[in-house]
Amino acid sequence: MDFKIGEIISLMMRTLPFLVFRFLIYFGITLAYVLLTGVGAGIGYGIGMIGGEPGAFSFFGGLIGFGIMSAIAYLLREYLLYMVKAGHIAVLVELMQGKEIPGGRGQIDYAQSVVRERFAESSVLFGVDQLIKVVLRAFNRMFFTVASFLPIPGLRNVVKFINTVVNLSLTYLDEVILAHNIRTRSENPWASSRTALILYAQNYKTFLKNAFWLAFVIWGLTFLVFLVILLPIGIIVNFIPAVAGPLTLIMALILAWGIKQAVIEPIGMTALMQVFFKVTEGQQPNPEWENKLEGVSKKFGEFKTRAMEWERENPSTSPPEPDPKPPESAA
Numbered sequence: 001m002d003f004k005i006g007e008i009i010s011l012m013m014r015t016l017p018f019l020v021f022r023f024l025i026y027f028g029i030t031l032a033y034v035l036l037t038g039v040g041a042g043i044g045y046g047i048g049m050i051g052g053e054p055g056a057f058s059f060f061g062g063l064i065g066f067g068i069m070s071a072i073a074y075l076l077r078e079y080l081l082y083m084v085k086a087g088h089i090a091v092l093v094e095l096m097q098g099k100e101i102p103g104g105r106g107q108i109d110y111a112q113s114v115v116r117e118r119f120a121e122s123s124v125l126f127g128v129d130q131l132i133k134v135v136l137r138a139f140n141r142m143f144f145t146v147a148s149f150l151p152i153p154g155l156r157n158v159v160k161f162i163n164t165v166v167n168l169s170l171t172y173l174d175e176v177i178l179a180h181n182i183r184t185r186s187e188n189p190w191a192s193s194r195t196a197l198i199l200y201a202q203n204y205k206t207f208l209k210n211a212f213w214l215a216f217v218i219w220g221l222t223f224l225v226f227l228v229i230l231l232p233i234g235i236i237v238n239f240i241p242a243v244a245g246p247l248t249l250i251m252a253l254i255l256a257w258g259i260k261q262a263v264i265e266p267i268g269m270t271a272l273m274q275v276f277f278k279v280t281e282g283q284q285p286n287p288e289w290e291n292k293l294e295g296v297s298k299k300f301g302e303f304k305t306r307a308m309e310w311e312r313e314n315p316s317t318s319p320p321e322p323d324p325k326p327p328e329s330a331a
Helices: 005-014 016-051 054-075 077-096 105-118 122-143 156-168 173-183 189-202 204-237 241-279 287-296 300-313
Strands: none
Touching: 005 016, 005 077, 005 241, 016 054, 016 077, 016 105, 016 241, 054 077, 077 105, 077 122, 077 173, 077 241, 105 173, 122 173, 122 189, 122 287, 122 300, 173 189, 173 241, 189 204, 189 241, 189 287, 189 300, 204 241, 287 300
16 A cells, blocks of 8 residues: 555544534535434425325325435536545645644635635636546546456356446545645646646556555545434434335435544545545656547547637746656656
8 A cells, every 4th residue: 555544544643623624514515414304204295295195195205205315416516526525635735745734623714815826716726626537437438347356266246346446446546636736836737737647647547556545544444434424314314104114224324424524534535635645756757548538538638728718818827847856766
């Protein structure tokens, strides 16, 4: 493994104000999920009493409430990326570079000022992030398979399952590339993201190896959280006997998701940040992998177009300083 759990836990403790901030944000979202799902189930239960099928109506009422909250959460995703995720990335990058950052509420204000310096508007950051995700999905489908370094003859379904789990642990890579933008102090987020994608591609085997181990950490913690909260949620929901089964499961899943987003996700994100910074140190983008990315995803070419447009619209933009260290051979 190229990530160090001890250092990650230390970074989490040093960014505790941001963890609390994340927890409050995602707890609020989780609570809204629970309330809307519960209200929907209660309304459905009342309607079902008229028709003599309270259980069925309650289940579908809860499902409708869940769907409404999912739509609201979808609309909030740009704000969450700009104010919460990118801010936490900013303070983590500063700490990993040995810089001192404020504590308490000042840490959140400091982080948001760093994000605004690199991405003037949330729409810019959101556009960069969405395009990164599209390219990463296309690349990972083509190159990421556990069988490439862990052959398991005759167990195709097992390998397929492991691949799925590993790919889920790679969902933080777009945030890692945003961390590269902040770390390099790039004034052109499209150009620096393009460079970071190439560096990622030419080291993909190292990321695959680390993602394999990270999957056990992230999903093991998530499953443990789910089991811990399942019992108290079951006791609370048991006051509505007709829907105790399905509603217990839904609420436990929602709460587990909230805790994962607030506390467990930063662990996975920081681990991959460690890996990226370590393995790409001193490397230069390899034209061969640039061509491969262009072949894998047409969207990758948009980064060059957007970078040129950004330079035209921001004449003061200057390219990032070249790494003074001699380039190392690609992994």
